[in-house]
Amino acid sequence: MRVTAPPVGILNDVRQRLMQEAITLFVQQGYSATTVRAIVAAAGVTKPVLYYYFKSKENLYLEIMNSIRKLLDQRIEMLHATAGSVRQRIQELFVGMLDSAHENLSVVRLAYAIYFGPPQGAPFVDFNHFFDEILDTVDALLAEGITTGEIVDCNRTIICWALVGSYQAILEEQFCRVTPRIDRNGLIQVVGQILDGVAPKTPQGAHQGEKYEAM
Amino acid sequence: MRVTAPPVGILNDVRQRLMQEAITLFVQQGYSATTVRAIVAAAGVTKPVLYYYFKSKENLYLEIMNSIRKLLDQRIEMLHATAGSVRQRIQELFVGMLDSAHENLSVVRLAYAIYFGPPQGAPFVDFNHFFDEILDTVDALLAEGITTGEIVDCNRTIICWALVGSYQAILEEQFCRVTPRIDRNGLIQVVGQILDGVAPKTPQGAHQGEKYEAM
DNA sequence: GTCTATATTGAGATAGAC
DNA sequence: GTCTATCTCAATATAGAC
Known part of the structure; x- marks a missing residue:
């Protein structure tokens, strides 16, 4: 009918x-x-x-995977068009990614299922590259912050893993629990907390009244 | 036969x-x-x-799942039998869990595949509870540290997510990459970095020469 | 009992009418 | 753009010879 x-x-x-x-x-x-x-x-x-x-089931699958790539690319583009301190831009990036994920939860869930689950004959998609891209983007932001003195000279790799790891755990919470115990605001706080650890002790490095410090 | x-x-x-x-x-x-x-x-x-x-394929599967539970329980027991500062014990817990995972990488990989992948008719295993247990354990350690003054009064939830999230990202790196870009020592540093953010500013709270600060 | 050849099923994919 | 009807193909199941 x-x-x-x-x-x-x-x-x-x-x-x-x-x-x-x-x-x-x-x-x-x-x-x-x-x-x-x-x-x-x-x-x-x-x-x-x-x-x-x-064209085919495989093609449909690849288009879905492509839509994930677009989501990430959008956020990285938005980042390049954003002004503000390194701290603000890092928070903006993570919060933006979480927002994108929230609007597309089912496809994010699928990405995880494909990444961690059995291959099942589905075409290969390089999810590792996604992760690398986020890691590299954050690393570049940290490097910039160190250059300008907004961030103290530190082991960037360590900070990157702390930031990206926390982000991922909070992301997973969004689609693995019916009522996530941490949300967008929690993410802002976690990122802020980690960045506080590499903020200069001098007053000029302080970050009062910034966009994402509310809660 | x-x-x-x-x-x-x-x-x-x-x-x-x-x-x-x-x-x-x-x-x-x-x-x-x-x-x-x-x-x-x-x-x-x-x-x-x-x-x-x-008894059956299902039973075999459940025994495998049970072996994961044992790994975690062992580590939490070891923790209760461990002396030292809260900082040391938190690092010991995470490093110990990573070591256990390293010795049993394939079963950890399976746990992730089951957790994130399609149900496939396998008996239900409450992986969420595993995660909660880690979160609660870390939270209790932080609470203790705040009581004794080893850690400043902070939003424990935020610190927990930062710690556990970082740990998970590093764990995933161990079985998702042929050559992990971060290892046991990196984990120690990440955990240390996050805990530094909640260390008291006063000298008595300092943590020089501790077990896991090398590297 | 085992093997091979044949059926059956159910999947992805397509042709051509409307 | 969407339909009905059909095709191709691989995996599985089964029959019947040996």
């Missing part, structure tokens, strides 16, 4: 639905166990519709 | 091999996709041998 075509104003509603349902099913059943039939049934369309929008 | 009982000298070599091969296969193919046939073939025994040592 057909439903009338969607209004053109809603750009490719069907395409979005297919991706969303695929994400949900990949999370629940894994890539290989999820059939094209199940995806189209969940999206309320038929098989050819899927093959019209995506 | 029964096999004779294993020589008592080699304490259940076969049993261990079965568990190890099961772990490897569960990681590679997932729980449901791994057949009993594949496990026994990898261990070089026949099906009845598996059913002799373990």
Whole structure:
């Protein structure tokens, strides 16, 4: 039983639905166990519709993975367009990434499932590179802060792992618990706490009244 | 067709091999996709041998999961039998957990695969509780440190997330990369760095020459 | 009992009408 | 753009010879 075509104003509603349902099913059943039939049934369309929008199941999967990449790239671009202290920009980066993840929780959950779960014949996606990119971005920000004197000369690697590790734990909390025990504000505090550890002791390095210090 | 009982000298070599091969296969193919046939073939025994040592595939799986629990419990027990400053004990806990994980990397990898991957009909194991236990243990240590004045009065939740998050990121690095970019010593430094942020400014709170400050 | 050849199933993918 | 109907192919199950 057909439903009338969607209004053109809603750009490719069907395409979005297919991706969303695929994400949900990949999370629940894994890539290989999820059939094209199940995806189209969940999206309320038929098989050819899927093959019209995506070349194949594999291609659909890759487009989903690509959407994750876009989320990260957006945040890194936004970062480059942001002014402010290194501290502010680091907090902005992490909070922004958490916000993006929050708006796309199911796809983040899928990324974790793919990364840690069994391969299942799904095309390889280099999630390690994502992590490296975040690590490198934070490292560069720290390096800048050390140059300007906003941050004391320290072992950047150590600070990077503390920051990125904390971020990841808080991110995981968002989709592994029904009621996360730590949120956006907690992240701001954690990042702030770690950065306090490398703030200069001199008054000019103080950071009162900054954007993210509230709570 | 029964096999004779294993020589008592080699304490259940076969049993261990079965568990190890099961772990490897569960990681590679997932729980449901791994057949009993594949496990026994990898261990070089026949099906009845598996059913002799373990009641079922499910039971074998549960014993593997139980071995993870034992690893954590051991570390928490060791902690209670450890003297030293709060700082030392926190570092000892994290380093000890990393060491345990290192000696049992494949089972840790499996735990992550199960936790984040698709359910696959495997019996439920409450991994969240593991995480909570670590969080609570660290929190209690921090609380003790605040009472004794070794640590300044701070938002313990924030410090806990920073510590446990960093630990987890470093743990994941151990089994997600062929050559981890951070190791045991890095963990000590990260934990030390975070704890420095809550150390009292007064000289009596200083922590020179402690067990884990080398590197 | 074991092996090989054949059925059956169910997956991804497509052709062509509307 | 979407449908019905169909194709191809691989894995699995089964039958029947040996």
